[in-house]
Amino acid sequence: MPTAIAVTSADMALPAQDERTLPAVVLQDLDRQPLDQSLAAMQTLVDQHGHLIxxxxxxxxxxxxxxLHIVRSLLESDRIAVFRPALPPLGLAVLARQLRQLASCDLGPGVLASAGRLLTHYLHAGAVLNSVTRLDHVPVGLRTHAKSWVPGSQFGVIAHPEPRLVRIGPEATLPGPEFGSWMLVARGQLQTDWITTALAPAWNVLGLREAPLPAESARWWGTGRLTEFCTYLPDLSVLYQLVTSVRRHTCHWCGIDVIGDRCVFCCATPPVHENPAPAG
Structure with a gap:
């Protein structure tokens, strides 16, 4: 069985992008169920799939x-990876779907888990908000805070890869991807067409789709009056080429193949070998 890709709520499991996209494992209500139930469910997943991300x-x-961390610790398992990148909820849902696409390929679990860190660099995630007074994830100046009290104000915000914020107006713009990508839009309680009529054309997106707004988005952005968006690479062949073009190495601690400088399963980084002091 291929490595399982799990999310912690059903609205983070986006519909399949293609026929090869594997279904997400939904770990619903982890904080409400008895601990022994969580342990049994996780152990079953590991037994069935070998590794769980x-x-x-x-x-x-x-x-x-x-x-999640308690269960991983009690199971004493280095076959469970918990990945919490600094992405807004919709961006994280997109990343989870990309890993579900890649899980159908001939990638080892360590490479697949490491691919999550790599692919975050190709996501542009943001939102249109009616207020930034409770926005904690993007730096907001005092003047912008004051403007958010003006009735009818709307703000375009990029949270990843580089935080940016503008008050929406005729000349408002945000830096976007420098490569062809699709855009996913999730509408909340804010009515706005700026994303589809201004931002998407400015970013030359190749296509646009809509999804329900994740329940965690309001908490992340500090308001329920928002519309969230994320651009991404949809094609499995492109994702696979990106991942396989990176040099692999074997984790010195748990022994699986990984890419990048950190094993997502055991959290080990490559050992630092100090150069021997020159003979004097």
């Missing part, structure tokens, strides 16, 4: 993240 939003309840 869990993507958990930083906006998820603290009890969910705590339960």
């Amino acid at each position: 869990v993507l958990c939003s930083r906006a998820a309840p603290a009890a969910v993240a705590r339960r």
Whole structure:
């Protein structure tokens, strides 16, 4: 069985992008179920799939993240990876789907888990907000805070890869991807057409799709009056080429193949070998 890709709520499991996209494992209500139930479910997944990669939003309840780490610790398993990148919820859902696409390929679990860190660099995730007074994930100046009290104000915000914020107006613009990508839009309680009529054309997106707004988005952005968006690479062949073009190495601690400088399963980094002092 291929490596399992898990999310912590059903609305983070986006519909399949193609016929090869594997279904997501949904770890629903982790913070509400008995611990022994969580342990049994995780052990079954590991037994069935060999390895499990869990993507958990930083906006998820603290009890969910705590339960994940407790279960991993009690099972004493280095075959469970908990990945919590600094992405808004919709961006994390997109990343989870990309890993579900790649899980159908001939990639080892360590490479697949490491691919999550690589692919975040190709996501542009943001939102249109009616207020930035409770926005904690993007730096907001005092003047912008003051403008957010003006009735009818809307703000375009990029949270990843580089935080940016503008007040929406005729000349408003945000830096976008320098490569062809698709855009996913999730509408909340804010009515806006700026994303589809201004931002998407400015970014030369190749296509646009819509999805329900994740429940955790309001907590992440500090308001329920928002519309969230994320650009991404949809094609499996492109994703596979990106991942396989990176040099692999074997984790010195758990022995699996990985890419990048950190094993997502055991969290080990390559050992530092100091150069011997010259003979004097």
